[in-house]
Amino acid sequence: MNLLLDTHVALWAITDDSRLPEHAKVLILASKTRVWVSAASIWEITIKYALGRGDMPVSGREALEYFRDAGYFLLDIEAEHAAAVADLDNHHQDPFDRILIAQALTEPMRLMTRDATVARYSDTIIKI
Numbered sequence: 001m002n003l004l005l006d007t008h009v010a011l012w013a014i015t016d017d018s019r020l021p022e023h024a025k026v027l028i029l030a031s032k033t034r035v036w037v038s039a040a041s042i043w044e045i046t047i048k049y050a051l052g053r054g055d056m057p058v059s060g061r062e063a064l065e066y067f068r069d070a071g072y073f074l075l076d077i078e079a080e081h082a083a084a085v086a087d088l089d090n091h092h093q094d095p096f097d098r099i100l101i102a103q104a105l106t107e108p109m110r111l112m113t114r115d116a117t118v119a120r121y122s123d124t125i126i127k128i
Helices: 007-015 022-029 039-050 060-069 079-087 095-106
Strands: 002-005 034-038 073-075 110-113
Touching: 002 007, 002 022, 002 095, 007 022, 007 039, 007 060, 007 110, 022 110, 034 039, 034 095, 039 060, 039 073, 039 095, 060 073, 079 095, 095 110
Parallel strands: 002 034, 002 110, 034 073
Antiparallel strands: none
16 A cells, blocks of 8 residues: 655654554554655645744654655655645645645545544545
8 A cells, every 4th residue: 555644644653653543553564564754744844843833743854764764755846746735625825735635545544643533535535
């Protein structure tokens, strides 16, 4: 399975945060799972860390290094992903979440999120 982690789930995974449920860890660590992190998540972490947001425990550069060390694959933002945002319903307004949803639906991948609103976009989205 190709599994795209949303920003918070990806951070929780690399920092061994207790907010990451056990069933999510099992999916992430499964031998048949190929774990992906979007360039959009690196961008979001970088911006929010620079703003001093407490929910970003590491900088974008540090996160990128941790993701690579964990063996995660990095997903670039393609023009098709950006264009696919226009096809999404307006359940959610956060641009970072919207591009992650568009990427997951376009590729296709399973998106893992903690956000119930994000999960409304497709039954292929895994809500933890």
